[in-house]
Amino acid sequence: MKYLIFVISSIFFTIYLFNNNGKVETTTIADASSSHLSPLVAYGKQLYMRESCNSCHTLKVEHKNAQLTSLDGVGGKYSNSWLFHYLDDPLSIIPNSKKSSYKQLYTNTLRKEMIAAKENDTLWQALLKEADSLELELKHEGITTDKKEIIALIAYMQQIPASEKKMELDSIERVNYLNEQKLSGNADVDDKSIIIKVANDEANKEKGNVLFQANCSPCHGTEGQGIIGPNLTDAYWLHGGKKADIANTIMNGVLAKGMISWKSHLTPTEIGALIAFIASINGTNPDNAKAPQGIKE
Numbered sequence: 001m002k003y004l005i006f007v008i009s010s011i012f013f014t015i016y017l018f019n020n021n022g023k024v025e026t027t028t029i030a031d032a033s034s035s036h037l038s039p040l041v042a043y044g045k046q047l048y049m050r051e052s053c054n055s056c057h058t059l060k061v062e063h064k065n066a067q068l069t070s071l072d073g074v075g076g077k078y079s080n081s082w083l084f085h086y087l088d089d090p091l092s093i094i095p096n097s098k099k100s101s102y103k104q105l106y107t108n109t110l111r112k113e114m115i116a117a118k119e120n121d122t123l124w125q126a127l128l129k130e131a132d133s134l135e136l137e138l139k140h141e142g143i144t145t146d147k148k149e150i151i152a153l154i155a156y157m158q159q160i161p162a163s164e165k166k167m168e169l170d171s172i173e174r175v176n177y178l179n180e181q182k183l184s185g186n187a188d189v190d191d192k193s194i195i196i197k198v199a200n201d202e203a204n205k206e207k208g209n210v211l212f213q214a215n216c217s218p219c220h221g222t223e224g225q226g227i228i229g230p231n232l233t234d235a236y237w238l239h240g241g242k243k244a245d246i247a248n249t250i251m252n253g254v255l256a257k258g259m260i261s262w263k264s265h266l267t268p269t270e271i272g273a274l275i276a277f278i279a280s281i282n283g284t285n286p287d288n289a290k291a292p293q294g295i296k297e
Contacts, residue, residue, distance in 0.1 A: 134154065224278065225286040250271050
């Protein structure tokens with residue numbers, strides 16, 4: 001009888017979580033299959049609440065305010081390596097960031113007692129297999145870690161989907177962007193487009209520098225020397241070095257490498273100014289520049 005009670009209590013041990021509306025909801029890693037959360041992701045959800053991430057973040061864009069930053073749709077927006085570096089040292093990625101580091105998660109090892117059904121070896125082995133897979137992806141990007149809790153938090157963040165409201169707002173931004181391009185003369189990135197016209201005017205490079213420091217320097221460095229992202233001052237390019245190529249890279253992003261699409265965040269004029277600045281730093285050879293990547297042009 002005592003054994004039966006122990007098993008039941010182990011299986012139904014519940015972690016209480018609070019959603020953004022203040023209601024109490026419950027979740028267990030044992031219920032991962034029914035809630036569509038994998039074991040590692042469910043562990044990450046527990047960490048999200050344990051570390052009080054919900055005190056600064058909301059998962060619904062409509063709940064965003066001065067105190068809460070929305071993570072709505074963050075899943076897949078950044079690469080695993082970007083999140084790994086950012087959560088460890090936010091200031092190294094985003095200057096003036098007020099976010100706290102989660103360094104404790106880089107030393108805390110994944111613990112079996114954190115899962116609801118702690119006697120369920122099958123569930124635990126599934127969690128470890130997920131962790132192995134994510135760690136292998138990070139290893140390909142030069143990051144080595146071994147079963148640390150940060151892996152679970154990254155797994156959780158990478159599956160946060162975009163809500164219907166977020167998709168609606170993104171759609172509106174996209175329409176506004178296209179309308180602005182059409183009003184500017186051409187929706188395609190060619191010599192007649194407003195983007196290239198602005199990029200060809202060196203007078204716009206100062207405005208582009210301001211935009212670069214605010215949006216691009218966390219990954220490319222303040223001088224374009226390259227950090228997580230490639231060096232922008234040499235003659236080598238991963239996605240083409242012509243102004244039209246650079247424009248397409250900025251607009252569409254490189255999601256696999258953690259570069260988001262900027263077409264809903266920057267206007268065509270701003271993208272053009274940004275390219276004017278990037279063109280101006282070509283060949284400057286700053287100190288500690290990252291090694292060449294891509295094809296020489």
